[in-house]
Amino acid sequence: MPDTDLSRLTIDRRPGTARRRRNYRPWAIGAAVLLAVAFAVAHLNGEKVVETVSVTTAYPYQSVTLLNAAGYVVAQRKASVASKATGRLEWLGVVEGSRVKQGDVIARVENRDMVAQVDQAAANVVSARAEVADAERAFVRSRDLAAKNYVSSSALDSAQARLDKARAALAVAQANQRAAQVSVDQTLIRAPFDGVVLTKSANVGDVITPFSSASESKGAVVTMADMETLEVEADVSEVNLSKIRVGQPCEIQLDAFPDQRLRGVVSRTVPTVDRSKATVLVKVRFVDRDAAVLPEMSAKVAFLDKEPAAEDRQALVAVSQEAVVSRNGQSQVFTIVDGRVRPVPVTTGRKINDLVAVTGVKSGDKVIVRPPESLHDGDRVHVEQK
Missing domain, CATH: 2.40.50.100 (RNA polymerase II/Efflux pump adaptor protein, barrel-sandwich hybrid domain)
Structure with missing residues (x-):
């Protein structure tokens, strides 16, 4: 019988020789690497990481809005x-x-x-x-x-x-x-x-x-339906029912016409609660009628604390207050053009919740929020993605 060398069957316990069996996810490693590379490239290129917000349109009556709810346009008189x-x-x-x-x-x-x-x-x-x-x-x-x-x-x-x-x-x-x-x-x-x-x-x-x-x-x-009886039926959470009253002024926004606002008033509430949703059906009558309004349109209703003045129902260009800074006695916002900072002088107006009305920019523009003091015209920046 030939000699058998049993030493070959021993386990090598030297440090570093054991294989780890951890299951690394390749995509997680790749994402981390790409993120690190992006920040490294930004710093190497002298870019500053910033966060942006969009200039939008706002209505002054939003400052007296108590509650918002969604619903549908429904004809109260309808017949087969x-x-x-x-x-x-x-x-x-x-x-x-x-x-x-x-x-x-x-x-x-x-x-x-x-x-x-x-x-x-x-x-x-x-x-x-x-x-x-x-x-x-x-x-x-x-x-x-x-x-x-x-x-x-x-x-x-x-x-x-x-x-x-x-x-x-x-x-x-x-x-x-x-x-x-x-x-x-x-x-x-x-x-x-x-x-x-x-x-x-x-x-x-x-x-x-x-x-x-x-x-x-x-x-x-x-x-057929009687278009003179169109109303918006909105579901309001029962915990907010105390904020609703008959005759309360409202502003109605139709999804089909997002830039249009129509006046409304609370007509009545259905005296029962939907236990599956914990909501109460509130019916809002149109004060401003428009022939383009059709049954079953989606609508959003803003329930107001008081009837807004005519000028409060006009849309204003507004931006987050954190995007407006004062430099050399002038209010400014910072936009990004081809990856570089461009300061734009603006004139501020009335505040609407966390927004402020501005002139000098238009709705849809991207501006930097909370711009640092070290940010200057022409600086290269990298927009942080969230």
Whole structure:
């Protein structure tokens, strides 16, 4: 049996020979290296690390804003318009966006059979009137002859009974005519109020069965809303409900028109709390109306402490107060052009919370916040990313 050297099986315990099995994440190491390199390059190039903010627009009324909430524009008067009659839709006179007046005929269900019934009822009325006229003449003759004792009292009574019967028959015929006309009117779909057609649910040829759930039938023909009843429904946390009161002035901003502000007023609050969200639904009525406002638009509502003056509702160019410094008796902000600092003289105005109104820059410009005293015109800077 050959000799076996067991010394080769020993573990080498010399310092530095053990392998560490730590699991380093390559991306974390790479990020740290890049960050260190960026700062090293900035310092080597003489760049100063700064932080920037954007010049924005602000409204002075924001200083009296108690609460902000989000919601949607909703029409308080809205209807799905249908016909009480069942039949095939043969005419539709509106499309989405059509403006209609109360009582306007906007659609019609086929009604030729009902129109025929109206004509038949009208003919019966004519016949009944003829019977009444004949009975009236017979009664007059009988009355005159009875006065001269040429006929008996029973003959006069018979003439009176015939006249009463003819008049009753006329009343029945007229009632039947009205009933037939009502059936025809029920095939005419009319606008219940002044408004705008929002959606069209049926087309010519569809079967309209408002009281049925048949798979191939339609219920409502159109959906319309009264644009004069548009309101904003906003969810307000129940802990802030004490800040809301009926008649409170508001400012409404629509997401579709971010640069426009519309006046509003708290109309009412729904007297219940949504327990899933712990919010109360507050309804805000428009004071300033705009034809461009449509149902279901997203909106933001600022609930104000008091009604702002007209000048407080005008947008001002504003910037963080920490971006404005005084150098040589002149208010300045520092912008960055091609990586270098450029001081811009500005004139400051009223303060709006943590902002200050300025002239000399425009909304969207980037300026340095908290510029150090050592920062001068032409200095190279590196913007700190957050």
